[in-house]
Amino acid sequence: MTDNNETSGAKDNTELTLEERKAARHKERQQRVKETVDAKIAAAQEEKGILLVLTGNGKGKSTSGFGTIARAVGHGQKAAVVQFIKGNWACGERTLLEGAGVDFHVMGTGFTWETQDREKDTQAAEQAWEAAEALLKDESIDCLMLDELTYMVSYHYLDVERVIEALKNRPKMQHVIVTGRACHRAIIELADTVSEVVPLKHAFDAGIKAQPGFDY
Secondary structure, X not given: OOOHHHHHOOOOHHHOOHHHHHHHHHHHHHHHHXXXXXXXXXXXXXXXXXXXXXXXXXXXXHHHXXXXXXXXXHOOOOEEEEEOOOXXXXXXXXXXXXXXXXXXXXXXXXXXXXXXXXXXXXXXXXXXXXXXXXXXXXXXXXXXEEEXXXXXXXXXXXXXXXXXXXXXXXXXXXXXXXXOOOOOHHHHHHOOEEEEOOOOOOXXXXXXXXXXXXXX
16 A cells, blocks of 8 residues: 555655755744734734834934935935934935935034033024924924934933923824934833944944045
């Protein structure tokens, strides 16, 4: 009598080569991964504007945020950026994105350790935040980046409750990206997604200067 496996031409595990067994195990693992991912996709049905926080001491927070703004523009969405602190520096992203129709509002005073003028910095932060508040009420803005906002809160140039209130009451489908070190815990708690950039090495610490096209 002929065995069913022999009839079908199938091999049992003892007849498989080492490479075939590895391939079979890999397929089983990937199938389990696919089932997990498919279940998460099926469960994620809510649509809403995302509050994304990019914080930590590592390099790349603003760069990542600008990438998301570029992605929104690529989908034909309307985007805007409010920049705190970095206003005096040339900004390759700003040059590119303004040309693509992205509205920029720049605080303009530069780094606080350069101005060394708390009153001037507070006034500049207030003006930039007023622009941000207007954008946070604008239903035509699909994606808004508040670049280096965290410093304005940690230096007490802006009241955190005022910031939280504006973020909470923005249009339902508006995405917001907040960048900067030492993000206030209240903003982190409100956020939908939080990523912390951790520094392992930085060229600047080795005496390598910031360079256009790569660093800014």
